[in-house]
Amino acid sequence: MNAFQPAQAQRWNLFTGFAQAMESPAARAELRGWCGLALLSLAVAGVFALLVALSRVPGVEELAPLPVQFFDRGLVVHVVFSFVVWYLSVMGGLLTVAAHRIGAGRPPGTALGRISLWCGYASAVLLFVPGFMDSGEPSLNNYVPMIAHPLYYAGLAILAVGLGLAVARLLLTIPGRQGPLEPVSVGAVNAAMLFTVAMLCFVIAGTMLADDPLDGAFFENLFWGGGHILQFVNVALMIGAWYVIGGLALETPLVRPNLQSLGHVLLLGAAFLAPLFYILFDGFSVDQNLAFTNLQYAFALPTVIITAFAIQTMVDHRPADGLPWRHPGFLALVTSIFVFAVGGLLGMFVDGADTRTPAHYHGVIGGVNLAFMGLFYCYFLPLMGRDIHQGRAVNLSIWFYAVGQTFHSLGLFLAGGYGAPRKTAGADQGMEALGAQIGLYGMGVGAVVAVLGGIMFIWISGRALIRRT
Secondary structure: OOOOOOOOHHHOOOOHHHHHHOOOHHHHHHHHHHHHHHHHHHHHHHHHHHHHHHHOOOOHHHHOOOOOOHHHHHHHHHHHHHHHHHHHHHHHHHHHHHHHHHOOOOOOOHHHHHHHHHHHHHHHHHHHHHHHOOOOOEEOOOOOOEEOOHHHHHHHHHHHHHHHHHHHHHHHHOOOOOOOOOHHHHHHHHHHHHHHHHHHHHHHHHHHOOOOOOOHHHHHHHHHHHHHHHHHHHHHHHHHHHHHHHHHHHOOOOOOHHHHHHHHHHHHHHHOOHHHHHHHOOOOOHHHHHHHHHHHHHHHHHHHHHHHHHHHHHHHOOOOOOOOOOOHHHHHHHHHHHHHHHHHHHHHHOOOOEOHHHHHHHHHHHHHHHHHHHHHHHHHHHHOOOOOOOOHHHHHHHHHHHHHHHHHHHHHHHHHHOOOEOOOOHHHHOOOOHHHHHHHHHHHHHHHHHHHHHHHHHHHHHHHHHOOO
């Protein structure tokens, strides 16, 4: 297992070709728009997380009247912005970069890219407003939680259309491409294809559910299959980010390009099975649901392969003065791999009934988020000519988020081992065992530290995004 070494290592440069493709004001403005939407979604998610926490404090409703069922309603908005809009906005940014790189700075479908971005911002407004309305029943279903309100429906639909246009624009660029189709662009194309598979699953499920009432069971069935495939999109984006931030930090390819492509092929091949599950199994049966659940084991092989060869590259290319721990890209890479691995291991012990399940997905999600933090700091912002000072504050934001999310996940897992139920809070959990209390306190402390890291990330990236250049 030898690390990949280019024929002319001294000339290998991951950044310059992309910077040249993104040097036009229009290209940078488009990427800036997606990055702005991504940061805005995290900020909204954080505000709603705070409001949800405050809504559980006795007497708060007298100081600031909140809508009926605000805890559930606010939790829906928090989740949809932190786990749907945020991730898909990062995908939009990566699709933009790939389209300009493949199109040598002049990709077709400029209008598609612009409309796609407008759709993204319009969807954010429509998804935000129902959180403060008294109408619309909230549903805490998996993957894409819902508020049964026309504005919320419209927000999700417009978001899907917007990303669909971004996908179409990238795919239109490929046939007449002027630039190279290298690992970063391959990752973007794979994310685009996986997103298409997820949308196909939603359409199939929606067709099968056409005569059912719009209630919690409807939304759970609608989003179960496609929601699993959206996680494939996130993993594809994560391993693509690993390749970028690892290469920038180590100044050499993190893994062989063909191995990076293999990881994407494995993800896409597994995801292609998903639409078949609607044929092979009775609709929305236990067996079908289990098939979608087990499909996520396909994450293991590509991430393990890339991690193993990435470690080999770190060993072979370690400078005499040690690994570049002060480089935010390297720090984000290592912590992303670690936190993602923690989440994956915890996932082997979940049963869906207690907080061991959110322990698993908070770890996995945390790993993806750390990769995206590195992507912003080291790639997206510099591509727009908005480099940041890679000092202590940047690295602290990564450390805070990584350490906090690790303790948050482990605390949830410990509490779940004592039977702490999902999607409840405070006294409603009914947990009195010492181990459960330790887990819940660890979860809380970890969450505070992780949130601090997230706030620092938004602040640092946001300042860079809005400053004049």
